[in-house]
Amino acid sequence: xxxxxxxxxxxxxxxxxxxxxxxxxxxxxxxxxxxxxxxxxxxxxxxxxxxxxxxxxxxxxxxxxxxxxxxxxxxxxxxxxxxxxxxxxxxxxxxxxxxxxxxxxxxxxxxxxxxxxxxxxxxxxxxxxxxxxxxxxxxxxxxxxxxxxxxxxxxxxxxxxxxxxxxxxxxxxxxxxxxxxxxxxxxxxxxxxxxxxxxxxxxxxxxxxxxxxxxxxxxxxxxxxxxxxxxxxxxxxxxxxxxxxxxxxxxxxxxxxxxxxxxxxxxxxxxxxxxxxxxxxxxxxxxxxxxxxxxxxxxxxxxxxxxxxxxxxxxxxxxxxxxxxxxxxxxxxxxxxxxxxxxxxxxxxxxxxxxxxxxxxxxxxxxxxxxxxxxxxxxxxxxxxxxxxxxxxxxxxxxxxxxxxxxxxxxxxxxxxxxxxxxxxxxxxxxxxxxxxxxxxxxxxxxxxxxxxxxxxxxxxxxxxxxxxxxxxxxxxxxxxxxxxxxxxxxxxxxxxxxxxxxxxxxxxxxxxxxxxxxxxxxxxxxxxxxxxxxxxxxxxxxxxxxxxxxxxxxxxxxxxxxxxxxxxxxxxxxxxxxxxxxxxxxxxxxxxxxxxxxxxxxxxxxxxxxxxxxxxxxxxxxxxxxxxxxxxxxxxxxxxxxxxxxxxxxxxxxxxxxxxxxxxxxxxxxxxxxxxxxxxxxxxxxxxxxxxxxxxxxxxxxxxxxxxxxxxxxxxxxxxxxxxxxxxxxxxxxxxxxxxxxxxxxxxxxxxxxxxxxxxxxxxxxxxxxxxxxxxxxxxxxxxxxxx
Numbered sequence: 001x002x003x004x005x006x007x008x009x010x011x012x013x014x015x016x017x018x019x020x021x022x023x024x025x026x027x028x029x030x031x032x033x034x035x036x037x038x039x040x041x042x043x044x045x046x047x048x049x050x051x052x053x054x055x056x057x058x059x060x061x062x063x064x065x066x067x068x069x070x071x072x073x074x075x076x077x078x079x080x081x082x083x084x085x086x087x088x089x090x091x092x093x094x095x096x097x098x099x100x101x102x103x104x105x106x107x108x109x110x111x112x113x114x115x116x117x118x119x120x121x122x123x124x125x126x127x128x129x130x131x132x133x134x135x136x137x138x139x140x141x142x143x144x145x146x147x148x149x150x151x152x153x154x155x156x157x158x159x160x161x162x163x164x165x166x167x168x169x170x171x172x173x174x175x176x177x178x179x180x181x182x183x184x185x186x187x188x189x190x191x192x193x194x195x196x197x198x199x200x201x202x203x204x205x206x207x208x209x210x211x212x213x214x215x216x217x218x219x220x221x222x223x224x225x226x227x228x229x230x231x232x233x234x235x236x237x238x239x240x241x242x243x244x245x246x247x248x249x250x251x252x253x254x255x256x257x258x259x260x261x262x263x264x265x266x267x268x269x270x271x272x273x274x275x276x277x278x279x280x281x282x283x284x285x286x287x288x289x290x291x292x293x294x295x296x297x298x299x300x301x302x303x304x305x306x307x308x309x310x311x312x313x314x315x316x317x318x319x320x321x322x323x324x325x326x327x328x329x330x331x332x333x334x335x336x337x338x339x340x341x342x343x344x345x346x347x348x349x350x351x352x353x354x355x356x357x358x359x360x361x362x363x364x365x366x367x368x369x370x371x372x373x374x375x376x377x378x379x380x381x382x383x384x385x386x387x388x389x390x391x392x393x394x395x396x397x398x399x400x401x402x403x404x405x406x407x408x409x410x411x412x413x414x415x416x417x418x419x420x421x422x423x424x425x426x427x428x429x430x431x432x433x434x435x436x437x438x439x440x441x442x443x444x445x446x447x448x449x450x451x452x453x454x455x456x457x458x459x460x461x462x463x464x465x466x467x468x469x470x471x472x473x474x475x476x477x478x479x480x481x482x483x484x485x486x487x488x489x490x491x492x493x494x495x496x497x498x499x500x501x502x503x504x505x506x507x508x509x510x511x512x513x514x515x516x517x518x519x520x521x522x523x524x525x526x527x528x529x530x531x532x533x534x535x536x537x538x539x540x541x542x543x544x545x546x547x548x549x550x551x552x553x554x555x556x557x558x559x560x561x562x563x564x565x566x567x568x569x570x571x572x573x574x575x576x577x578x579x580x581x582x583x584x585x586x587x588x589x590x591x592x593x594x595x596x597x598x599x600x601x602x603x604x605x606x607x608x609x610x611x612x613x614x615x616x617x618x619x620x621x622x623x624x625x626x627x628x629x630x631x632x633x634x635x636x637x638x639x640x641x642x643x644x645x646x647x648x649x650x651x652x653x654x655x656x657x658x659x660x661x662x663x664x665x666x667x668x669x670x671x672x673x674x675x676x677x678x679x680x681x682x683x684x685x686x687x688x689x690x691x692x693x694x695x696x697x698x699x700x701x702x703x704x705x706x707x708x709x710x711x712x713x714x715x716x717x718x719x720x721x722x723x724x725x726x727x728x729x730x731x732x733x734x735x736x737x738x739x740x741x742x743x744x745x746x747x748x749x750x751x752x753x754x755x756x757x758x759x760x761x762x763x764x765x766x767x768x769x770x771x772x773x774x775x776x777x778x779x780x781x782x783x784x785x786x787x788x789x
Contacts, residue, residue, distance in 0.1 A: 026154060026219045027166075030212055031093040034167050037208050038089055038201070039082070045200040046078045051461075052196055068472055070189035074196075077183055084179025085172065092166040096151065128194050129173050136169040136202045143209035144169075146225060150216045167212075172205070266395050270351045272787040295346045296336050302386060302444070304335045309382045309439055316382070324378040325360045328353050328385065349389060355783070356385045362779040363410075368770050370727075372428070373413040379435050380406065383442045391446050395780070401450040403776045408453065409434070410775035412460045414716050415745040417727050427745075430459050463745070470747030475732045478741045478749070482734040487524035488686040491517050494538050496683040498545045507592045508548040511572075512541065513684045515589055519575035537575065543568050550600055558604040565597050704759040708740075711758075716770040717742065719751060719761070726750055727770070 050071060074081075137144065148165045163170045176197050180190050217223040308315050308331065319331040332353075337343040345353065360381050364374050387402045388394040394402065409431060419425050434456050442448055495512050504512075520537050527533040547568060550557050569590065576586040698705055711730055719726045719742075728742035728750050740758060742751035753761070761767035771778065 024154065026216060026221065027093050029219075030166065030215060031090055033211065033215060034093075034208070035086060035090055037211070038086055038167070038172075041201040041204055041208075042082050042085060045196055046074065048200060049074050049193075049196055052199070069185045070183075070192045073183040073185045073189065074193055077179070080182065081176065081179035085176045088171050088175035088178075089167045092164075092168065092171050096155070096160065096164055096166050128191055129170075129177050132173045132194065132198055132202060133169045135198070136173070136205055139203075140169070140206035140209050143206055143213055146213050147209050147216075149225060150213065150221050154216070154221050167208075169202075169205070173202070176201075266352075266392055269355060269395060269784070270348075272784060273351050273354060275787075294343050296332070296343050296349075298346065298349060298389070300336060301332065301345065301349055302389060304332060305382050305386050305389075306443060307335070309386075309442075312439075313379055323361065324364045324374060325357065326378075326381045328357055352388045353385065355395070356381070356388055358783045359776070359779045362782050363775060366775070366779075367768075368414055368772070368775075369410060370413070370416060370418075372418065373410075373416060373431075376428075376431055376435055377406070377409060379439055383438045386442070386444070387446055387449070390444055398777070401453050402446065405434075405449050405453045405456065406776050407774045408456060408460065411772060412463075414770055414772050415727050415729060417725075417744065427463060430456070467743075467745055467747040471729075471731050471743050472747075474741065474743055474747055474749050478732055478734060478739070478752075482737050482739070483525060484521065485687055486736050487521040488517075490524055490529060491520040492684060492686040494520060494541055498541045499683070502545055503549050504545055505548055505596055507589075507596050508544060509684070511589050511593065512544065513686075515581055515585065516541065516544070516572070516575065517684075517686060518579045518581065522579050536571075540568070540571050540575065544572070548596055548600060550604060552604055558601060561597070561601060561604065569593065698756060698759050698763070702759060704762045705755065707762060708755045708758045711740065711769075716772050718768045718770055720766055720768065 144165065148160055151165060152160050177194070180193055183190055183193070217225075316326055316331060319327045319334070321327055332345070344350070360378070363369070364378055366374075369377070384402060384406070391400070391402075394400055397403075412427070413431070416427060434452055437452060438448070495517065499509075499512070516537075520534075520541070523531070523534045523537045543564060547561060547564060550561055554560070572593070573586070573590060576590075711733070713730050713732060716727060716729050719728065726744075728744050730740060731743040731747075731749070732741040733739075734741065738754045740753055740755065741749055742753075744750050758767060
């Protein structure tokens with residue numbers, strides 16, 4: 001296998017014996033300026049990181065934990081990251097001045113040698129660095145080129161590579177990435193940090209390179225130099241072609257793709273309103289097909305709408321339909337006259353009026369919004385119609401501020417619920433304030449919506465940030481509870497396995513359930529199920545159970561128990577100290593454990609004595625049998641010998657009888673002690689078992705169960721009953737327990753259910769999934785679908 005070659009990102013060292021030249025005065029000034037600017041940019045990054053990450057959290061859905069992880073790690077490691085970024089950047093001045101060349105590019109052979117050694121995370125980093133370098137190099141092409149030329153001129157060097165320029169994009173990016181290598185976060189969190197670096201640091205580097213050029217020019221180094229910017233023919237033709245194209249690509253159905261929403265070309269929408277060129281037959285009256293009617297001037301329509309807008313909601317009360325939408329045709333006819341009076345709107349105005357009417361019909365019938373929110377949003381009908389009549393990009397521009405304001409209001413309102421009586425509703429007050437500013441202040445200045453959008457977003461961001469912090473604490477708490485349940489289940493299994501079939505005394509059960517179970521749970525949570533500490537705590541359970549009810553048939557059981565007791569008691573005492581068990585309880589349990597060990601030793605000793613007595617009894621019987629045989633065989637002996645033998649046998653039988661009586665007494669005592677010993681114990685219960693599917697008639701392959709399995713963290717739901725409705729967001733799914741945790745806008749837990757219970761709620765209709773997509777875009781897409789059908 002070829003040896004992997006690694007080349008440092010800071011280049012190679014100068015050859016031995018080659019002294020580094022002192023930095024020119026101009027380079028020293030550049031280095032000091034670079035140090036201050038990069039430090040300031042990095043501090044700006046750290047200061048804005050929390051706000052930027054919180055904004056990302058709002059849109060992240062299931063990845064919220066990743067953003068919080070990035071936030072925490074960035075706070076902890078910011079000093080080391082700053083040093084890692086500044087170090088290579090400042091060293092690059094001396095490296096360039098000394099003529100030390102580094103190479104960040106590998107040959108093809110080196111790539112083949114090292115490819116198998118590169119981890120997936122390293123590849124991700126390489127791709128991220130390459131992307132950042134290329135984007136910065138493209139963005140700062142002209143100032144970088146001018147800076148490189150001036151550096152070459154100052155150092156009288158023939159050529160300096162792009163990557164060898166002091167504070168080059170590659171040096172800066174790789175220094176930052178190297179500083180992020182120590183972040184204890186997954187690759188997603190690190191890539192998020194890279195994006196922040198690109199936003200707050202790299203985005204300003206073109207200006208920094210321009211400042212370098214100004215410093216060198218002011219020092220007399222090529223002050224009149226201006227880089228020549230050559231444009232290829234293909235680029236020129238591409239630019240020319242682009243100038244003839246609209247700002248955005250339009251798909252065949254008229255949709256434009258934008259990050260803030262989908263845009264639809266107004267002409268395409270109008271074609272859908274007039275299938276096959278037919279005039280409109282419903283809604284606002286058009287001049288199409290009615291050449292003899294007088295067209296109402298565009299400005300008159302706007303003036304009429306402004307008049308009704310300024311007079312307040314009561315002025316349009318007579319023109320409001322049951323679903324709170326305004327009948328604009330009736331409103332305009334009442335003021336300007338309709339087709340009966342020979343007046344009609346021009347075709348474009350009529351189509352815009354109809355589209356806005358249909359939009360608000362959808363919005364005000366949308367079940368995603370509560371009635372209170374619909375009432376507030378309905379007051380925007382006239383202002384938004386005016387915007388659509390004034391600005392024809394209202395439909396085609398997905399990021400139009402008026403559309404974004406409507407979308408933000410609807411998106412933030414999806415989780416709103418009416419507060420309890422007597423409590424202030426800051427969100428509703430702010431929303432009413434925004435709408436009031438629109439209805440009172442909007443005339444024809446569309447930029448007003450951008451200002452209100454920024455104000456509203458700032459308010460909502462603060463509210464969301466508070467909610468997200470509480471939500472994160474709720475999520476952490478629930479995960480902690482789930483981990484504790486898992487630990488108790490593991491502890492319960494260990495203890496029940498150890499006592500299975502054993503007659504453990506009450507003291508042992510109390511010690512295991514009320515005290516040592518805490519030690520087991522502590523070790524499981526702190527060290528993990530695969531740790532040595534957990535296995536040692538499990539071994540203590542086995543040893544405790546055996547020491548309290550040892551098997552008397554086991555060889556050398558008493559000697560083994562005598563050897564085990566000191567170490568076992570020391571381990572138990574140390575475990576109690578680890579979990580800070582109440583001293584009084586610990587002392588009582590340890591004292592009783594000592595007494596119980598004494599009883600165990602006595603029981604084993606009695607068993608030994610009984611066994612010895614039985615052996616003596618067998619010996620006496622054998623001796624008696626031998627004595628009888630000898631007496632029979634000695635019949636011909638002298639009478640004196642026979643009498644003596646008979647007397648000896650009688651003495652032996654007396655001793656045998658006494659021994660049997662003693663054995664019977666000891667055996668009765670042991671039996672009495674055994675009757676006092678506890679019988680086999682039932683299993684302990686640390687966690688009540690809950691059958692997830694108990695009471696549910698749904699099978700695992702039920703579509704309702706499958707829908708629950710597709711729930712995404714961050715989505716909004718509504719739990720409804722006859723008495724009340726509760727809107728909440730899915731904050732966490734605890735896989736180990738199957739629990740789904742739901743929180744309200746404030747991040748406080750309001751509902752906790754398992755998957756089967758949620759599936760039952762879906763089936764019964766008590767649970768509804770809310771669509772938190774862009775309201776305006778959903779309304780527009782619905783209109784298009786209906787028109788096409």
